[in-house]
Amino acid sequence: MSNTNNENITSQLHTIADYCRYGASLFNQAELFYGHGTDNALSEAFTLVMFAVALPEEMGEQVMSCRLLEHEKQNILTLFAERIETQKPVAYITNLAYFAQLPFYVDERVLVPRSPIGELIENHFAPYFSEEQPPQHILDLCTGSGCIAIACASYFPEAEVDAVDLSIDALNVAQMNIENHGLSEQVIPIQSDVFSGVEGQKYDLIVTNPPYVDQEDIDSLPAEFTHEPEMGLGCGADGLDIVRVILAESAQHLNDEGILICEVGNSQYHVEALYPEVDFTWLSFERGGHGVFMLNKAQLEQHKQLFAAALVV
Numbered sequence: 001m002s003n004t005n006n007e008n009i010t011s012q013l014h015t016i017a018d019y020c021r022y023g024a025s026l027f028n029q030a031e032l033f034y035g036h037g038t039d040n041a042l043s044e045a046f047t048l049v050m051f052a053v054a055l056p057e058e059m060g061e062q063v064m065s066c067r068l069l070e071h072e073k074q075n076i077l078t079l080f081a082e083r084i085e086t087q088k089p090v091a092y093i094t095n096l097a098y099f100a101q102l103p104f105y106v107d108e109r110v111l112v113p114r115s116p117i118g119e120l121i122e123n124h125f126a127p128y129f130s131e132e133q134p135p136q137h138i139l140d141l142c143t144g145s146g147c148i149a150i151a152c153a154s155y156f157p158e159a160e161v162d163a164v165d166l167s168i169d170a171l172n173v174a175q176m177n178i179e180n181h182g183l184s185e186q187v188i189p190i191q192s193d194v195f196s197g198v199e200g201q202k203y204d205l206i207v208t209n210p211p212y213v214d215q216e217d218i219d220s221l222p223a224e225f226t227h228e229p230e231m232g233l234g235c236g237a238d239g240l241d242i243v244r245v246i247l248a249e250s251a252q253h254l255n256d257e258g259i260l261i262c263e264v265g266n267s268q269y270h271v272e273a274l275y276p277e278v279d280f281t282w283l284s285f286e287r288g289g290h291g292v293f294m295l296n297k298a299q300l301e302q303h304k305q306l307f308a309a310a311l312v313v
C-alpha cells in the first residue's frame with residue numbers, strides 16, 4: 001500500500017471497529033487461508049489491531065468504538081500488509097498463540113499451536129483420568145513450542161512432564177515457554193528421536209501431536225503452511241512414518257494403567273486402513289477437530305506384533 005493510499009484510508013477510518021472491518025475485507029479480497037488458531041478474516045484482523053495498540057484481546061468489546069491515533073493507524077496498516085504480502089500466520093507476526101487458554105511464544109521454529117488435544121487437557125483427559133487418580137508422569141512426544149507439555153503441567157500441577165522433540169530449534173522455543181510459565185522444575189525438555197532419549201522411562205500418559213500430514217495433503221497446503229517447519233508437518237507418503245514407531249514402542253513406555261493419546265488428523269484414514277484389526281477409540285471434540293485416537297497399554301500389547309510388522313515396509 002502506498003503512502004498516499006494509506007493517508008486516504010486513515011482519513012476515512014477512525015475506530016478500532018473500522019480497522020477490524022477493513023482488515024477483514026482486505027484479507028478476504030487477498031483470499032488468505034485461516035487455520036492457525038482462527039478460522040475467519042475478522043478474528044485475524046482483530047488480533048492484529050489489538051496487538052498494534054498493545055491491548056489484550058479481552059478488552060475488545062470495551063474499546064471497539066475508540067478512535068485511533070495516526071501512528072496507531074499506520075502500524076495497523078503495516079501489519080495488515082505483512083499478513084497479506086508474506087502470507088505468514090498471524091501468530092508468527094505477533095509471536096503469540098493461545099493453547100488450552102494459556103499464552104505461548106511462537107516463531108517459525110515451531111508449529112503454531114492448534115491441536116484439539118488442548119480441549120482434552122482442559123477437561124483433564126476425562127474420562128481416562130480422574131481427580132483422585134491424575135497422571136503423575138506424562139510424556140509429550142514431538143513437543144514443538146512445548147504447548148502440550150506446559151498445558152499438561154499447568155492442569156496437573158503434581159505431574160512431572162517430559163517434553164521431547166528432535167529439533168533443537170523447537171526445544172529452544174519450548175525452553176523459553178517453560179521458563180515463561182515458571183515450570184522449569186516440572187517440565188523437562190529432552191532432545192530425542194521419538195523415544196530414543198527416554199529409554200527406560202515409563203509414563204501414565206503419552207500424549208502426542210506428531211508430524212502426520214500425508215504427501216497428497218503436503219502438496220496442496222496453502223502458502224501459510226510454508227512458514228512452518230517442514231519436519232513438523234510431513235511424514236512420508238501416508239504421513240505415518242513416526243506414528244508407526246509410536247504405536248510399536250509406546251507399550252514399553254507406559255505403566256500398566258497408562259494410555260496413549262495421539263493426533264493423526266486427516267491420516268485417520270491411513271491409520272484405519274493400515275491397522276483394520278485395532279479398535280482405536282477416536283475422540284470427539286466440542287470445539288472442533290478430529291483424528292485423535294486413544295489406545296491403552298493392554299491394547300498396545302495385544303497388537304504388538306501387528307505394530308512391529310508395520311515398521312518393516
Ligand SMILES: C[S@@+](CC[C@H](N)C(=O)[O-])C[C@H]1O[C@@H](n2cnc3c(N)ncnc32)[C@H](O)[C@@H]1O
Pocket residue numbers: 110111112113114115141142143144145146147148164165166167170192193194209210211212229231232233242
Ligand atoms: C505437529 S508438530 C507438533 C508440535 C506441538 N506438539 C503442537 O501441538 O503444536 C510435530 C513436532 O514433531 C517434531 N518431530 C519431527 N520428527 C521427530 C522425531 N523423529 N522425534 C521427535 N520429534 C520429532 C517436530 O520438530 C515438531 O516440533
